[in-house]
Amino acid sequence: xxxxxxxxxxxxxxxxxxxxxxxxxxxxxxxxxxxxxxxxxxxxxxxxxxxxxxxxxxxxxxxxxxxxxxxxxxx
Amino acid sequence: xxxxxxxxxxxxxxxxxxxxxxxxxxxxxxxxxxxxxxxxxxxxxxxxxxxxxxxxxxxxxxxxxxxxxxxxxxxxxxxxxxxxxxxxxxxxxxxxxxxxxxxxxxxxxxxxxxxxxxxxxxxxxxxxxxxxxxxxxxxxxxxxxxxxxxxxxxxxxxxxxxxxxxxxxxxxxxxxxxxxxxxxxxxxxxxxxxxxxxxxxxxxxxxxxxxxxxxxxxxxxxxxxxxxxxxxxxxxxxxxxxxxxxxxxxxxxxxxxxxxxxxxxxxxxxxxxxxxxxxxxxxxxxxxxxxxxxxxxxxxxxxxxxxxxxxxxxxxxxxxxxxxxxxxxxxxxxxxxxxxxxxxxxx
Numbered sequence: 001x002x003x004x005x006x007x008x009x010x011x012x013x014x015x016x017x018x019x020x021x022x023x024x025x026x027x028x029x030x031x032x033x034x035x036x037x038x039x040x041x042x043x044x045x046x047x048x049x050x051x052x053x054x055x056x057x058x059x060x061x062x063x064x065x066x067x068x069x070x071x072x073x074x075x
Numbered sequence: 076x077x078x079x080x081x082x083x084x085x086x087x088x089x090x091x092x093x094x095x096x097x098x099x100x101x102x103x104x105x106x107x108x109x110x111x112x113x114x115x116x117x118x119x120x121x122x123x124x125x126x127x128x129x130x131x132x133x134x135x136x137x138x139x140x141x142x143x144x145x146x147x148x149x150x151x152x153x154x155x156x157x158x159x160x161x162x163x164x165x166x167x168x169x170x171x172x173x174x175x176x177x178x179x180x181x182x183x184x185x186x187x188x189x190x191x192x193x194x195x196x197x198x199x200x201x202x203x204x205x206x207x208x209x210x211x212x213x214x215x216x217x218x219x220x221x222x223x224x225x226x227x228x229x230x231x232x233x234x235x236x237x238x239x240x241x242x243x244x245x246x247x248x249x250x251x252x253x254x255x256x257x258x259x260x261x262x263x264x265x266x267x268x269x270x271x272x273x274x275x276x277x278x279x280x281x282x283x284x285x286x287x288x289x290x291x292x293x294x295x296x297x298x299x300x301x302x303x304x305x306x307x308x309x310x311x312x313x314x315x316x317x318x319x320x321x322x323x324x325x326x327x328x329x330x331x332x333x334x335x336x337x338x339x340x341x342x343x344x345x346x347x348x349x350x351x352x353x354x355x356x357x358x359x360x361x362x363x364x365x366x367x368x369x370x371x372x373x374x375x376x377x378x379x380x381x382x383x384x385x386x387x388x389x390x391x392x393x394x395x396x397x398x399x400x401x402x403x404x405x406x407x408x409x410x411x412x413x414x415x416x417x418x419x420x421x422x
Binding site: 013017021053 | 145147149340344
């Protein structure tokens, strides 16, 4: 299991979702990805994307105009 | 055993593509969605930026639709490839800078490529004959099918009965009798169908799902091309056309004036790419300068910027000017007087 960080600060949705999607394609089931964003829209969009594509949001947090989502890649 | 057929549905986030996908899913076809991001899509962007829109939901409608349908959604970044569609559309523009017909051909072509790569069987769109003045007409339907290369793999479930049978219908993968014959701009058939499917919430953007159909946005894009003497753009240009007041006091430079705190915060991220200014003696907006302003131009820009702050009636205000390298200086400036800016400056 690996854990990676994806910096998508300044990008507006759906670009953070697209970058997450493209990154996850290169990862394996069970791997974790921490996505760091500045668009509050990700708090809806990335969990929605995870739900429809079989991935799992492990944690999400926000503060100082940043939003961080930790997800686990599904099979 | 009967082969499980698979369709890829173009999902815009609106009602029609949602109904088209659902119609085909009801026939036992495995459907997945595809959505193309051109950079001009009307989604949560400006809502995410502007404080005044904070109460609005920031969801991405295409993702939301996919979730309602229970299908996978593939969002594809086509920003670079889309430039050639917008810059030189074979079929021209609509009322504004919207190259709708070329855009549809482009997207169906991309869906066809995806279909081949992923071993799917056919493509679904939510097109309805007569729904849109440029791209959804009886005569445009065969043009889209042919010029996209999708040919009879392209099925429009909402108006299929008004069109020749496609391969999925002829082969019996789906029952043509269960498709629809909607035409025209009325939304009643779609609303009724949504009710039958149990969809009580859906998005129906009045101007479609593209900023290029907006006359003010289009004017700003044309201005950008004219000022740069080049019909080209980067994603940052496209994003910045969505925020702030755009003022061009002289042909060689433009001001982008934040209208409120959210826009100002968003524009902060561009301070290394543009000269910026803000008032230090009074509360006022952040302003980005695009182009190559001279020292005299900077003074003019500062006096215009001062009009938009609390110091608009002051004799003089302090204005900080930050260069792209981060160096900063402050000048004293008298706010530009007069009731209104010259009309020709406002884009």
